[in-house]
Amino acid sequence: MAAEKATFAGGCFWCMVEPFDQRPGIIQVVSGYTGGHVDNPTYEEVCSNTTGHLEAVQITFDPEIMPYEKLVETFWQQIDPTDPGGQFNDRGESYQTAIFYHNEKQKEIAEQSKKQLENSGKFKKAIVTKILPAKPFYEAEENHQDYYKKQSFHYRLYKKGSGREDFIKQTWQADKSDLKKKLTPLQYHVTQENGTERPFQNEYWDNEEDGIYVDIISGKVLFSSKDQYDAGCGWPSFTKPVDPYEIDEKTDTTHGMIRTEIRSKTADSHLGHVFEDGPKEAGGLRYCMNSAAMRFIPKDNMEEEGYEDYLYLFRD
Incomplete structure (x- = not known):
């Protein structure tokens, strides 16, 4: 089976590479920008919230080893899907969340997954993450690629300090009460x-x-x-x-x-x-x-x- 692509916007793309990278069936994870109306935007332009672009990651994967369903599940476990204004300490349009589907099957899987999350009762607020058709994806500058590897110490401080790390643990760890x-x-x-x-x-x-x-x-x-x-x-x-x-x-x-x-x-x-x-x-x-x-x-x-x-x- 041929490799496929998946595209997710989950706030700061520094924190969206590590959860997918080095997993079985993952061929490449690239940080970039998508969803907007400006060709080849820069990081500064995207952060100005004038381009319509979101920070995102595009994943090339082998669906026989890592099914798209697992990628979507992992995506939900990295974000606060009830926040319409950004993610954690990062505020603004460019940090909003979205799933960009590349075909009808991905759309169906994403919508079903979102509905299951809504019905689970895990979140008291409404799920606001959008499910949108994929648009041109522009790779981010080299210093933003694999940031968790290149600047591991700063990355850890940032993930913890932003509130993302604690939110993930509190929301997704298994119930251990009994x-x-x-x-x-x-x-x-x-x-x-x-x-x-x-x-x-x-x-x-x-x-x-x-x-x-x-x-x-x-x-x-x-x-x-x-x-x-x-x-x-x-x-x-x-x-x-x-x-x-x-x-x-x-x-x-x-x-x-x-x-x-x-x-x-x-x-x-x-x-x-x-x-x-x-x-x-x-x-x-x-x-x-x-x-x-x-x-x-x-x-x-x-x-x-x-x-x-x-x-x-x-x-x-």
Whole structure:
């Protein structure tokens, strides 16, 4: 299947690249301007709110790996769709939100997704994000491309300071109010109290069956058996996550060590740690996870349980 394009306006385009970039099936993410009436506008012209353009990102993607539905879902999770005057600290027309569809199928998916969001009750105010036909897209200046990589420190300060980061966490993290009833004592200890299960005495450390590992709380896909290997440590180990978007990394200074903790993004639960002693031919990383933080879904059960979009992982 040929690559497709998706275009989203979500306020400052600095913050709209990272959520899509480096995800499976994503070929390119470009910052730019669209929706207005001026050819080849500059950043200053767009920010003056006289061109009709919105700051936006245009994504080139493989729909067999990353369906458009998932892109739209990710888009909603980056914005406040009830704000007609901009996004967070950025005010004005150029920071308004919109989905620009490139064909009728994208339009249908976007409209259905918006309706589902409206009916979910997640937002008390009306959803004002527009769904519009795609117009010419103009790439932004080079210093605005991949800003989260080029100016990572400033980007983090900006995302936090603008209010976007806290809004996303408060709005989209999984409900954890009843976890003690839903989880076993070990699952709760590992995920909510940053615990560690016993090596060689956990469910998946020596699993050799094909399938995926999902977060025990949110159900989000975390790892694949394709990337699992025996690290000799007694815990399930992987060379990489299926989708980097679904995990967060945090510095862990407990127990007199400096380590990188891995947490699930949606559930904000402890999964394990990542180390730099993994197979060099696979990138050199070892994601050492707790079995109790995950649920394994065999390949033969993935379609039945609603994970058919991830069967591409097991195609030859």
